[in-house]
Amino acid sequence: MARSPLTSAVLAEARQRPTRLLLTGLAVVVATLFTAGTFMFADTLRKGLEMQASITPADAAVVVYGSDKPLDDKVVSTVRAVPGVAEVAPVTRSSIVVAKAGGTAEPGYWSLASDVGKGPLSRYSVVAGSAPAGPDQVAITDGTAKASGIAVGAKLSVSQYGARGSKDVTVTAVVKGKADYGSVLVAQPATVVALSGRDSWSQVDVAAAPGVSESALLSSVKSAAGDQLRVRTGVEQRAAEVKAQLSVVDVLFAVLAVFTGVALVAAALVVASTFRIVVAQRRRRTALMRCVGATRAQVLRSLLFEAALSGLVAGVVGVLAAVGLGYAGLAIAGRFTEDPLPPLQVSVPDLLLCVLLAMVVTVVAALSPAIGGTRVPPIAALGAAKVTDAGQARFVRRMVFAVLFAAVAVGLLFVPVSKNPFFSLALVACSGLMAFFALIAAGPVIMPLLAKLLGGLVRLVGGTPGRLAVGNALRVPKRTANTTTVLTLGVVLVTAVLVGMSSIAASSAERIASQYPAAVQIEASGGTGIATAAADKIRALPETGSFSLVSRGSVKVKGVDVYATGMDVAAYPPIANTTADEGALRNLVPGTIAISRSGAKDLGAKVGDVLPITGTGGQSVQAKVIAIYRGNGALGSAALHPSDFATVVPTAKPRVMLVDPASGVDKDKLKSAVRAALGSDSTLTIESPGDQKAEMEKILTTMTLVALGLVGMTVLVAVVGVAVTLSLSVVERTQENGLLRALGLTRGGMRATLAWEAVVFGACAAVLGLLLGGLYGALGVSSLGEFDVISIPYGQLAVVGGGLLLLTLVAAVGPARRSARTSPLQALATD
Structure with a gap:
């Protein structure tokens, strides 16, 4: 079959200008690198577990x-x-x-x-x-x-x-x-x-x-x-x-697959934006081809062929980069461990699948711009403006889709909550996805308004370059929307991770504080209780300040089984002074009871109610509710005075000692004194909230770094998109930039214009991303049902916003330098 002249033209241009072909698919390179790296990482980890997991000796027949x-x-x-x-x-x-x-x-x-x-x-x-x-x-x-x-x-x-x-x-x-x-x-x-x-x-x-x-x-x-x-x-x-053991890898691979999909979606949005610029730049050449007999179908096929070729090159480069980084990473890791590492698992079928996926993503992303580029009649195209993204977006159709997606996003948040927390979290994630689709649909309408709002400060600070930058962003709403939307996606993910982890950390810290209210907590193991002699020995230590014994057991309150504690709360300030939802814990005396929030809800009790408390042996007391508190691990679901607890559960022995240091004594000294006093008695376990908190912080820090590493790939793709968009915009506005230089705009002013344009992109993405990410991060934590505290890390989020602006400025460095290097006369002569 004879090759189409248009196809030959595409191949000729690819040979003459290969960097431009790669530039179009640069975001796909990054996404493919991540995808191929995910495959190789999972296979290599699987091989390593195979080496370590089989612990039964090989000679065991x-x-x-x-x-x-x-x-x-x-x-x-x-x-x-x-x-x-x-x-x-x-x-x-x-x-x-x-x-x-x-x-x-x-x-x-x-x-x-x-x-x-x-x-x-x-x-x-x-x-x-x-x-x-x-x-x-x-x-x-x-x-x-x-x-x-x-x-x-x-x-x-x-x-x-x-x-x-x-x-x-x-x-x-x-x-x-x-x-x-x-x-x-x-x-x-x-x-x-x-x-x-x-x-x-x-x-x-x-x-x-x-x-x-x-x-x-x-x-x-x-x-x-x-x-x-x-x-x-x-x-x-x-x-x-x-x-x-390999089930762990499967779960990990499933998580990685989600983030890989997000990175590919971000890459597709970048490709759609950059390919739209490429189509706009070639409108005159495309029109000439139409004038000499090329049909719309032929032009469309040539554009899609170019997209496939770009995806192929991007896929191959991404795969080769992933393999190279994989070997380098294992070589470096081998220097820091004595244990043998598994060889890098390079699966040719998987890598070919990554290349094919890169081609498919690129072609699908380029389809809409390619179709749009063939719809203008040849004569109209010959005289049309070079920038096809200029002008306002089709408001009605876009807003209809935006409203539909937004309605679904809100509706998912009101679906009856399931007892399965992961299902609830999945509903929040789906709602976030629908909100992102709404943002894509309404982007060309919303982003110019936001850019105009934020552009006031840019115009004020940036002077003439700032005004030019805002004007450039406003006249190409589709391009501004696409570039900003990808950045927004990255910021949303990062913000949601930070809000989620901060809330989990705050909730865990509160839970640890309620579980271990004392500086040192001694707990009896098994079914044994704390001997009176051991309690007296700890109470008599000169290092001991506040001290309390806690009994625990099951009682019936209004006929319902409740896990309760017996404790003289009023005599132990760290708990007595804890703020309750209603009432005051310091008022717990014989004949009264304090109930947790969830316990009060189950019992239908409120402050002032008198409740019957019955023990396992049938003994009972009447107790008035004097406080309702948020979940407290030390108090359980209900707290009674020790005399009432002894009445209803006469066989119960103290199970916990709460010990705080005396004035002028630090926690470590108290802990050492308690350890020496108890000797080798292994029936008693000494615990400290500091130890638990340090371990919790270590785990959460690791989880946060891993999650940020995964979502960081989306941010990287978005920043690459900014660089590609600005690079192609420089080529597109060559004559315009030359005219500005001829009118007196300096090289520094030209560089500043591109930098301020990048700032506009970053500022819009930061505002939307921080708002949406904070919202969905908080909703995601709440959906799990295990964490009561929603913590917004304002300092970290400020760093995210500032870091995004810095990254967009870095992305603008290359395009700005290329724009400033071109002389005015050369630029004006460019067609």
């Missing part, structure tokens, strides 16, 4: 695992006696309380794993020392040794959860193995049983004798084990372990 019948020592003996069995290794992992001998370290909950220590079924290899062999010997994993500083020869004090006694053990080895998450001890199976009190195993690994096949051994073990035990091959067990 058969595995006996969880079933209705306990896997006790009798099962192990039965399996060991099966013909063809070479070795049996019972496996378990328990929690245990660990401290350095002599109480020199604060007890913590560690994992205690069993291992045979040698042979093909051993899960750990010795790095230093010798494998534990006796009942008082343990090994420590390599990761734990690095984190804790404990070395071979150290003495540790270990005890069962809730037990009063402890036992000293010696660390004889540092071992290395999979699933090393830190705080892990390893010992012989018999030692694990003795230290943890477990009487069953989670799994029994079985090795085959030489010459015995896996299938034959499986059949023999199944016959001996009977129907009550589950048996499968080692291959099946390892595959199940890998599958369980």
Whole structure:
């Protein structure tokens, strides 16, 4: 088939001016890089988990695992006696309380794993020392040794959860193995049983004798084990372990896919805007082609062919950049870790799919501008203005769609709330998507109005360049709307993340403060209570200031089960002075009750009501409601005076001690004194809100950085869109800029004009993005139903707004320099 002359012209121009072809699809390059990087990251992470997740030894031919019948020592003996069995290794992992001998370290909950220590079924290899062999010997994993500083020869004090006694053990080895998450001890199976009190195993690994096949051994073990035990091959067990871990990757990939889609949508909007400029710049050439016989269909095909070619080039460049960055990233990461990293997983079909996706996105985005560029008759086009985006948008049609999308967005917010918080969050997300569509539809109408409003300050500050910049933005409303809308999308996402994380952090901090109102909180573990002697010892410490004992249990209020506390609130200022929704907590005396907000709602109670309180044994009291408070972890759903609580629950023992430091004593000193007074009593756990808050802040900071990294890709695409739009605008306005230079506008003034135009884009996006992002961030947090505090981080949002203006200015640097370099005479001679 003969090639179309128009197609040949497109290819010739691509060869002569390849940078312009790439410039049109530059946003697609960025989006494709992100897409291909997502595929490779997920595949590489999956490979890494495959290397780490399969913890069952390769020599385990058969595995006996969880079933209705306990896997006790009798099962192990039965399996060991099966013909063809070479070795049996019972496996378990328990929690245990660990401290350095002599109480020199604060007890913590560690994992205690069993291992045979040698042979093909051993899960750990010795790095230093010798494998534990006796009942008082343990090994420590390599990761734990690095984190804790404990070395071979150290003495540790270990005890069962809730037990009063402890036992000293010696660390004889540092071992290395999979699933090393830190705080892990390893010992012989018999030692694990003795230290943890477990009487069953989670799994029994079985090795085959030489010459015995896996299938034959499986059949023999199944016959001996009977129907009550589950048996499968080692291959099946390892595959199940890998599958369980890979579910994390699937969830992660689903999240990444959402942000990839957002980046591609942003890239499509940028392509539509830039391609519209390209079509406008070629109107005279297109008209000439129509005059010499080219049909509208031929012109349309040539434009779409150019779009496909641009998408192809952008896709290939993006994929190659992703592969290069992937190899470089793994090489750099390998310098900071001793563990082997998986090789970069490069899937050719996935990369080809990314290139195809880039082409499709580019062609779809260019379709509307291409069709619009072929509708003007040749003679009219020859005399038409070069800027086709000038003039007002079609108001009625756009506003109809905008109103419809906005109505759907608002309607979704009033859908009855589901008990599933993720469904509620999905409704808010869908509402935000509809609001964004409304913004796209109404953009050419709204953006000029906003630009005119904000342009007053730009005209005042920017002088002549500022006035020219605002005029340029106002006369091309579609282009201004498209460029600003993409920027707005990025700002909305960033703002929503910051508002959401700030609200979650504030709510979590409040929850921690209510859960741990004291500087130091001592809680009894298991079913034990706090002994009177222990309470008196802590109360008598010179470092102790405010002190309170708290009892907890279930009572019936108006016949409804309520989890209540017994506490002398009036004697403990940190809670007594807490602001309640109604009433005052300091008024809690015998014969009264304070109820949480949710408890009052369930009971239909209000301040002043007298409620019957009944205990498990039938004892009852009448209590008047003196306060309704917001959810408080320390008080539970209701709070009674200790005398009333003892009446309705006479068997209850104090479960918690709340201790604050005396005047002039810091929290750490109080904590050390409490630890020394309690000694090695592992039935009591010491907690501090500072520790919980620090851990919470660490987790939220990580989550925020990850989320900002993901939404940052959309911002990057948007900024690239600004640079591309301004670059093509410079080419489009060459003669106009030359005339301005001839009339006296300096090179600096020309650069300032482009910079102020970028500021107009950024300011419009910042205003809309901060408002919409703040709104939907708050709605998203509220929809989860778990967080009571909505926190707006005004300082961070101000940084976002200022940062956006700075990025748009950076995007304008290149186009501004190119515009200023062209001489007036050369510009005026350009056609």
